[in-house]
Amino acid sequence: MQKTLEVLLLDDEPIVGRRLKPALDKIGCHVEVFENPKQAVARINEKEFDIVVTDIRMEEMNGIQVLEHVQAKWPRTRVILITGYAKMDLAREAMGKGVFDFIAKPFRPDDLRQIILNAAESLGISVDKPSGITEPVEP
Amino acid sequence: MDQHITDIKDPDIDYGSEPENIPLHQRPSISIRAKIAISFSLFFILSFTVTVWSYWILTKLEHKIEFLEIADNYMVEIQQARRFEKNYLLYRTDLDDALGHLKTADKILKNNSEKIEKILGPNHFNTMVSYMSKYHDQLILLGAAENDAAKEAIVPSLRQFGSQMVSFATEFVEKERISVTRMFLLAKRVPLYFMSAIFVLMVFVLVFLTRQLLLTLNRFMEYTKRIGEGDFSPITPARKYRDEFTKLAEAFNHMIKELDHKHNVLLESHKLRAIGTLVAGVAHELNNPLNNTLLTASMLTEDYEALSDEEKREMIDDVINETERAQRVVKNLLDFAREGETEMALLKIDKIVEDSTRLVVNQVRFAKVDLTLDCEPNLPLIAGDEQKLKQVFVNLILNAVDVLPPRGKIRINVKKDKVPGYVLITVEDNGPGIDEHIQGRIFEPFFTTKRRAKGTGLGLSVSRGIIKKLGGYIKLKSVPGKGTVFIVSLPATDSPSEIMSK
Structure with missing residues (x-):
C-alpha cells in the first residue's frame, strides 16, 4: 500500500515547525504544523493522523496529555515525543502509555525522518522515497 | 563575612573602661575556682583563729582566776599577820598569832609557787617571797627584843617591810583583776567581731556569685542566641581577669570560627x-x-x-x-x-527582580505556577551586589514554587516603601502558609521544613544576611492555609546614576 503519510507536528517553538515541515514533505509526508496544543487537539478530534509528533514541555498542555488524547481517539496513530530534557520518569510514563518513540532535542531532521519511516513501516505504509532521505531533492 | 563586633554588655554593671581593650589571653589570670577557694580559706582561717584564740584566752582566764583566789587567801593571811603585829605593839598580845598567819601565807605561796610564778614571773615572785621573809625576820627580832626601847628600834623597819609586802601584793592583785576584766570583755566581743566578719564575707560571696557568675552566664546565653541567629562575630567578654569564663569565651570564639x-x-x-x-x-x-x-x-x-x-x-x-x-x-x-567578593554597584531593583524571575522561569513553568511581576515606575536606585540580590529573589521564588500546588500563584511587587528612602519588594504566594510556631525560626540557619535531601535550611538565613548587610530587612507575614508574603525592604541611594557599573 502506498499513500501519503498524514503527520501532525506540535511544538511551541515556531522554528521547529518551519524547518521540519519541508524536511518531512520531502519523504512524502503531508504535515500539519501546530504551535498551540489546544488547537492541535481540536484538529486531532477532526482527523485521524498516521503520526503525531509532539513536544513534551509546553504551556497549557503537555505532550503526555496529547499522547493520551490521541490514544483514546485513534488507537492506530503512532505518537512520537520530542523532549527538551530527557527525564527517565517521564520516559517510563510515556512508554507505559504506548508512545512509539522518543527524540531528544537537539536533533537533526534526518533523526526524525528515520523515526517517522520506522513508524510508517510499523503501520504497513511504504513511503515515496525511503532511500532518498540523505540525498538532496529537487523541490 | 562582615566582622562587626557587637559585644553585649549589661548597662548596669561598671566593667571599667580598660578591660575590653586588653586581648583575652593577656588578662591576668584568676580563676573562679581560685576565688571560691580563697573565700573558703579565709572563712576557715578566720574560724580557726577565733576558736584557738578563744581557747587560749579562756585558759588564761582560768589561770588568772585561780591566781586571784590564791592571792585573796594570801592577802587575808598577811593582813591578819599585820593586824596581830599592831595588836602586839599596842597591847603586847601574843606575837605567835601574827607569826602563825605569816606561816600560813608562806605555805600558800610555797604550795602554789608554780601557778603564781606563771602569772607574776620568777622575779616578782622572788621579790614577794623576800619581802615576806624580811618581814618575818623583823617579827622574830621584835619578839626576841628584851626591852621596849630595843623593840621601838625595830618597829620602823618592821613597818617598812610590812607595808612593802602588803602593797606589793595589793598592786599585783589589782593589776590582775583589771586584766581579768579586760579579758572577759574581749572574750565577749571577739565572737561578735567574728560574726560581723563572716557576715561581710557572706555578702561579698553572694554579690560575687550573682554579679560575676549569673550575669556572665546570662551574657553567654545572649551570645548563644546571637550565634543561633547566624551572627558569627567573635565575642569579647568584659572581664578584668582571665578565669573559667575567659576560657569559655575562647572556646566560644573557637566554635564561632569553626x-x-x-x-x-x-x-x-x-x-x-x-x-x-x-x-x-x-x-x-x-x-x-x-x-x-x-x-x-x-x-x-x-x-x-x-x-x-x-x-x-x-x-x-x-x-x-x-x-x-x-x-x-x-x-x-x-x-x-x-x-567572588561582594561587588557593590548602583542597581535598578526592578531589573534585578525581573532577571531573577527569568532565571527561574523554567521551574515556575514546570510547577505550573502562575507568576506575576508588578513594578512601580521611577523607582530609586539601590546600592548592592547584583548576584547576591538575585540569589535572594531566586531563593524566595523557588521557596514559593516548592510549596505551591499546580495553578498556585506568586505575585511579586516592587514599589517605594512608605518609609521614605526605601524600596519594598514583596513576594507573595497563596500556598499552605507557615505555621505560627515556626515563623520565628524560619530565618535560622539550618532550619528547614523541606525534606532532608531537598533543603539545606540556609536559603533564608543567607538571604537575611545579604539584605541586612545592605542596611535593609526581610520579614514574613503568613496565614496558615492562605499563603505567605516575604517582605524585603532595601535602602535607596541618592548617589548619581553615572557611577552605575552597568
Missing part, C-alpha cells in the same frame, strides 16, 4: 544546590535554541541550492538569533553561579 567556616562551606554548597536546580531548567531552556539552530542549519545545508536568497537570509538570521538566545541562557546561569 561554625563560620562550616557556614561558608555550606553557603557554597547551598549555592551549588541552587545552581543544580537551575541547571535542570536551563538544560531545557538551552536545548530549544540549540535544536532550532541545528534544524535550521541542517535544512540550510540540505536545501541550499533550492532555497531563495530571502529564505537563506531568514534561516541565517534564525541561526544567529537562536545562538544568542542560548548565549543569554548560559550567561544568566554563569552570572548567578559566579563566585
Whole structure:
C-alpha cells in the first residue's frame, strides 16, 4: 500500500515547525504544523493522523496529555515525543502509555525522518522515497 | 563575612573602661575556682583563729582566776599577820598569832609557787617571797627584843617591810583583776567581731556569685542566641581577669570560627544546590535554541541550492538569533553561579527582580505556577551586589514554587516603601502558609521544613544576611492555609546614576 503519510507536528517553538515541515514533505509526508496544543487537539478530534509528533514541555498542555488524547481517539496513530530534557520518569510514563518513540532535542531532521519511516513501516505504509532521505531533492 | 563586633554588655554593671581593650589571653589570670577557694580559706582561717584564740584566752582566764583566789587567801593571811603585829605593839598580845598567819601565807605561796610564778614571773615572785621573809625576820627580832626601847628600834623597819609586802601584793592583785576584766570583755566581743566578719564575707560571696557568675552566664546565653541567629562575630567578654569564663569565651570564639567556616562551606554548597536546580531548567531552556539552530542549519545545508536568497537570509538570521538566545541562557546561569567578593554597584531593583524571575522561569513553568511581576515606575536606585540580590529573589521564588500546588500563584511587587528612602519588594504566594510556631525560626540557619535531601535550611538565613548587610530587612507575614508574603525592604541611594557599573 502506498499513500501519503498524514503527520501532525506540535511544538511551541515556531522554528521547529518551519524547518521540519519541508524536511518531512520531502519523504512524502503531508504535515500539519501546530504551535498551540489546544488547537492541535481540536484538529486531532477532526482527523485521524498516521503520526503525531509532539513536544513534551509546553504551556497549557503537555505532550503526555496529547499522547493520551490521541490514544483514546485513534488507537492506530503512532505518537512520537520530542523532549527538551530527557527525564527517565517521564520516559517510563510515556512508554507505559504506548508512545512509539522518543527524540531528544537537539536533533537533526534526518533523526526524525528515520523515526517517522520506522513508524510508517510499523503501520504497513511504504513511503515515496525511503532511500532518498540523505540525498538532496529537487523541490 | 562582615566582622562587626557587637559585644553585649549589661548597662548596669561598671566593667571599667580598660578591660575590653586588653586581648583575652593577656588578662591576668584568676580563676573562679581560685576565688571560691580563697573565700573558703579565709572563712576557715578566720574560724580557726577565733576558736584557738578563744581557747587560749579562756585558759588564761582560768589561770588568772585561780591566781586571784590564791592571792585573796594570801592577802587575808598577811593582813591578819599585820593586824596581830599592831595588836602586839599596842597591847603586847601574843606575837605567835601574827607569826602563825605569816606561816600560813608562806605555805600558800610555797604550795602554789608554780601557778603564781606563771602569772607574776620568777622575779616578782622572788621579790614577794623576800619581802615576806624580811618581814618575818623583823617579827622574830621584835619578839626576841628584851626591852621596849630595843623593840621601838625595830618597829620602823618592821613597818617598812610590812607595808612593802602588803602593797606589793595589793598592786599585783589589782593589776590582775583589771586584766581579768579586760579579758572577759574581749572574750565577749571577739565572737561578735567574728560574726560581723563572716557576715561581710557572706555578702561579698553572694554579690560575687550573682554579679560575676549569673550575669556572665546570662551574657553567654545572649551570645548563644546571637550565634543561633547566624551572627558569627567573635565575642569579647568584659572581664578584668582571665578565669573559667575567659576560657569559655575562647572556646566560644573557637566554635564561632569553626561554625563560620562550616557556614561558608555550606553557603557554597547551598549555592551549588541552587545552581543544580537551575541547571535542570536551563538544560531545557538551552536545548530549544540549540535544536532550532541545528534544524535550521541542517535544512540550510540540505536545501541550499533550492532555497531563495530571502529564505537563506531568514534561516541565517534564525541561526544567529537562536545562538544568542542560548548565549543569554548560559550567561544568566554563569552570572548567578559566579563566585567572588561582594561587588557593590548602583542597581535598578526592578531589573534585578525581573532577571531573577527569568532565571527561574523554567521551574515556575514546570510547577505550573502562575507568576506575576508588578513594578512601580521611577523607582530609586539601590546600592548592592547584583548576584547576591538575585540569589535572594531566586531563593524566595523557588521557596514559593516548592510549596505551591499546580495553578498556585506568586505575585511579586516592587514599589517605594512608605518609609521614605526605601524600596519594598514583596513576594507573595497563596500556598499552605507557615505555621505560627515556626515563623520565628524560619530565618535560622539550618532550619528547614523541606525534606532532608531537598533543603539545606540556609536559603533564608543567607538571604537575611545579604539584605541586612545592605542596611535593609526581610520579614514574613503568613496565614496558615492562605499563603505567605516575604517582605524585603532595601535602602535607596541618592548617589548619581553615572557611577552605575552597568
